[in-house]
Amino acid sequence: MTRKRRSRFDHDVICGLVSKGSSVLDLGCGDGELLIKLIKNKNVQGLGIEKDIDRVAETISNGVPVLHMDLDEGLTGLPDRFFDFVILEKTLQAVKKPLFVLDEMLRVGGWGIVSFPNFGYRQVVDSLVSTGRMPVTSTLPYQWYDTPNIHLFTANDFLDWARKNHVTVEQGLSWVDDAIVTFKEEDSSKASEVLFVVKKM
């Protein structure tokens, strides 16, 4: 599977993964852009969760239902398996309690779609080693002191977590050289970003 990279390419990928008419929860939904796409193209029942009130206001203006909540406080009150898909798009690395957030995602959702910047990406590792400074790249564009990414981890770290917690990885995608390819563990250092579709066994 290879596709040309476009702006917000990951939105197109996620749109392709979500089934028509399903219910979708987007954790860290930003201004609701992905949910709008899913509602329009896949006729999903969408709900966003966002902790920045300005983004919440934008999501509301976009006509998408959104709850102003902090993921680190959990999704208490939302029933088990309530959503067909729960999306964590480039959000996991920015939460305080990533494992708790993953648990909650898999509790309320059938499928989890998780994307994140891969800290094991060769270019990132090389930059760290050669400069001796925190890498600043297109997928990790922040300085060490102002980054919202407080839990950096690699694709392999994520897979370790999945194995340990009886979570099946149904599908993995890598962003390699501006193209989307099927994720291979042996090539994980070539991926700048990864996306996994996971399910609790």
Place this chain on the structure above:
Amino acid sequence: MDTVGWTVPHRVRLADINNPLPLDCGDRIAPVEVEYEVYGKLNDTRDNAILILHALSGDAHAAGWSAGADELNRPWLKNRPGWWDRMIGPGKAFDTNKYFIICSNILGSCYGTTGPSSINPETGRPYGLKFPVVTVGDWVRLQERLISHLGIKRLRAVAGGSLGGQQALEWALAYPDRVESAVIIASSIRLSAQGLAFNAVARHAIKTDPHFQEGNYYDDAAPDRGLAVARMLGHITYLSEVSMSKKFGRRYCNGDGPGFHLGVDFEVEGYLQHQGNSFVDRFDANSYLYITRAMDYYDAASWGDGDIDQACRRIESRVLLVSFSSDWLYPPEEMKELAIALSRCRKHVSYANIQSSYGHDAFLLEVEKLSQLVRGFLEARDAR
């Protein structure tokens, strides 16, 4: 020009002997007069009307400057614009260039709609405590008559803060097919035990005032002291610890040391006393008893026999819920509970918690953020 300008109160009789208003307590009441105001223009399709719901001590005068202050003998209306003037007007969140805004005084109040100070047709004297115990449900049932009287089948929105928010919620539950959107601010499914306790003390202050005379004080001195204490207590619950510290701190009224007397010495005491004293000039103690009681009794879950999910399933409107971080009368967690319940019922609900130090009063003060949310919500077409 960002004001609705001079406003005129309207009166209409919405219940009479032949068509009394049925109440939750089992009684029927007639006649019922309702005072209301309208701003903006009702469009030809009659689908741009927004009903604004006022809180405990509010009135129909939600925006602009009242042209009726003298006629109504309400001099305090001359000093300030309507209670939600910063939210209602041309170009404001409730934009009178687009929407037809309606606000009516609630049943049991003392601002033109029938209440305990109105004449009881059976005795020819003011009702006093013979006035039936009214509920939020009764208020909304009466508002429905007003909306029908104005020829409006379906409201574009219902909106209110505090007790007004509970009326908005009640509208969405009682008349699901007549409300397109509901904006519920600084409110909740039901008042907490702490809230019930504050209301109990407020009523106790009124009822133990020697002038109270079982509510039959209309020919004599009113129970002003009790009502002032009730209002002082109310104001404590409307502010927050932070807002009180910011506003008054421990400052003394005169100079910077203790006056060694037991009168008003701290600024915060002066503030509360002023709020209490000015309130008695403009509010009826019996109305305070009845309205706080309605506030106590309200429980949206009663639409689902105590089950909030079952109640929420009735709702067909889009819903916007807004709470304020420092509100301890209707705390954010309680609003979140409603947001989650509506989400569980797969309703179109959005919830935002505005960071504010103003406490419960924030629904009148945090205008900028609130306007952004309300405007965006009202103008959004469904993404579907």
